[in-house]
Amino acid sequence: MAERDLMSDRRAWSMANCSIAAALDVVGGRSALLLLREASFGTRRFADFAARAGLSEPVAAKWLKLLVASQVLARRTYREPGQRAREEYLLTDKGRDLVPVLLALRQWGDRYAASADGTPLISRHRDCGAEVHAVLRCERGHEAGLRELEMTPGPGLIRLPSMTG
Amino acid sequence: MAERDLMSDRRAWSMANCSIAAALDVVGGRSALLLLREASFGTRRFADFAARAGLSEPVAAKWLKLLVASQVLARRTYREPGQRAREEYLLTDKGRDLVPVLLALRQWGDRYAASADGTPLISRHRDCGAEVHAVLRCERGHEAGLRELEMTPGPGLIRLPSMTG
DNA sequence: CGGCATCCTTAGGGATACTG
DNA sequence: CAGTATCCCTAAGGATGCCG
Numbered sequence: 001m002a003e004r005d006l007m008s009d010r011r012a013w014s015m016a017n018c019s020i021a022a023a024l025d026v027v028g029g030r031s032a033l034l035l036l037r038e039a040s041f042g043t044r045r046f047a048d049f050a051a052r053a054g055l056s057e058p059v060a061a062k063w064l065k066l067l068v069a070s071q072v073l074a075r076r077t078y079r080e081p082g083q084r085a086r087e088e089y090l091l092t093d094k095g096r097d098l099v100p101v102l103l104a105l106r107q108w109g110d111r112y113a114a115s116a117d118g119t120p121l122i123s124r125h126r127d128c129g130a131e132v133h134a135v136l137r138c139e140r141g142h143e144a145g146l147r148e149l150e151m152t153p154g155p156g157l158i159r160l161p162s163m164t165g
Numbered sequence: 166m167a168e169r170d171l172m173s174d175r176r177a178w179s180m181a182n183c184s185i186a187a188a189l190d191v192v193g194g195r196s197a198l199l200l201l202r203e204a205s206f207g208t209r210r211f212a213d214f215a216a217r218a219g220l221s222e223p224v225a226a227k228w229l230k231l232l233v234a235s236q237v238l239a240r241r242t243y244r245e246p247g248q249r250a251r252e253e254y255l256l257t258d259k260g261r262d263l264v265p266v267l268l269a270l271r272q273w274g275d276r277y278a279a280s281a282d283g284t285p286l287i288s289r290h291r292d293c294g295a296e297v298h299a300v301l302r303c304e305r306g307h308e309a310g311l312r313e314l315e316m317t318p319g320p321g322l323i324r325l326p327s328m329t330g
Numbered sequence: 331c332g333g334c335a336t337c338c339t340t341a342g343g344g345a346t347a348c349t350g
Numbered sequence: 351c352a353g354t355a356t357c358c359c360t361a362a363g364g365a366t367g368c369c370g
Contacts, residue, residue, distance in 0.1 A: 019274030030193045100269040100299050109184030125303035126313045132303045134265050138290035148291045
C-alpha cells in the first residue's frame with residue numbers, strides 16, 4: 001500500500017523545493033486570501049467575513065477554521081460592555097506577516113485588473129499620511145528594480161528573462 | 166432569465182469592491198502561481214514548466230494558455246543557432262510586476278511553512294549582492310511597519326487588529 | 331448570532347494515450 | 351519537444367435548512 005511513495009506525488013516534489021508552494025498550501029486558495037483581506041481590513045465577526053468576502057457561510061466557516069488551525073487567525077470570545085458574548089477572528093503575528101502579500105496583490109490588481117466602478121483602496125503610512133507600496137529593498141538599503149534580482153542557490157539566474165529584456 | 170442579476174452573484178460583489186479579488190481571478194490559482202514562479206526563475210520551455218511546477222502536461226498547457234491570454238506571459242518561437250525552432254514562454258512587463266507578490270509569498274513561506282529539506286532560495290541585489298526582501302515603504306521614503314498602516318477610503322481603520330495589538 | 335449538515339454542481343487536476 | 355484528447359476523480363463552493 002505504500003507504493004505511492006512520497007516522490008510519486010507531484011505536490012510533494014514541488015513542496016520540497018520551494019516555500020512558495022508551501023505557502024500556497026496554507027493561503028493559496030482564493031477564499032482564504034479574501035478572508036485574510038477582510039481580516040486585514042478589520043473585519044472581526046463571522047457573518048461579516050462571509051458577506052464581505054462574498055462567500056457562503058459554510059465555505060467561510062470551513063476556511064476560517066483552517067486558517068485558525070494554521071495559526072494565521074485566532075478565534076477569541078469577547079464581550080463588549082452591556083452586550084452578550086461574541087466570537088471574533090483576529091490576525092496573529094503570523095497572519096499579519098501576510099500583509100505584504102495582500103498589498104502586493106492589491107497593487108497589481110489596481111494597475112492591471114481594476115474594475116471600472118469601485119474606488120481603489122489606498123494604504124497610508126500612519127505617521128506621515130503618504131501612500132504605502134510594497135517594494136523590493138536590499139539589506140544595504142538600496143531599492144532593487146525588478147530586473148536587478150539574481151537568485152542563489154539555483155540556476156544562477158542573472159536577470160529575469162522577459163519580452164522587453 | 167435575467168433574474169440572476171449582477172448583484173446576486175457573490176463574486177461580482179466582491180470584485181466590484183476590491184482589486185485583490187480581480188487579481189486573484191487572473192493569478193489566484195495555485196497552478197498559475199507555480200508556473201509564474203518558474204517563469205520568474207528563468208524557465209522558458211513547456212516541458213520544464215510542467216515538470217518544475219509539478220503539474221501534469223494537460224494542466225500546464227491549460228494554465229499557460231490562460232496566462233498568455235491574460236498577457237502575463239507571452240509565447241514566442243525562437244531558434245538557437247544550429248537548433249530547430251522551439252517555443253518559449255516569457256514574462257511580460259505585466260507578469261514581471263507580479264514578482265513582488267511571489268517574493269512576498271516566498272518570504273512568508275520561508276519563515277512559517279518551510280519544509281525541513283530543501284535549501285531556501287535567496288534573492289540578491291545584482292549590484293551589491295545583498296539579500297532582497299519585499300518591504301512596505303511610503304512615498305516619502307519611510308519604511309512602514311505592519312502596524313503603521315491605515316486605509317482610505319473605507320472603514321477608517323487605524324491599526325491592524327491583532328492578538329498582540 | 332455563529333455556526334453545522336445535507337445535497338448538488340462546477341472547476342481543477344491526474345493518467346494515459348496520441349499527434350505534429 | 352510541445353502539445354492535444356479522453357476519461358475520471360476530487361476539491362471547492364453555493365443553496366437550503368437546522369441548531370445552540
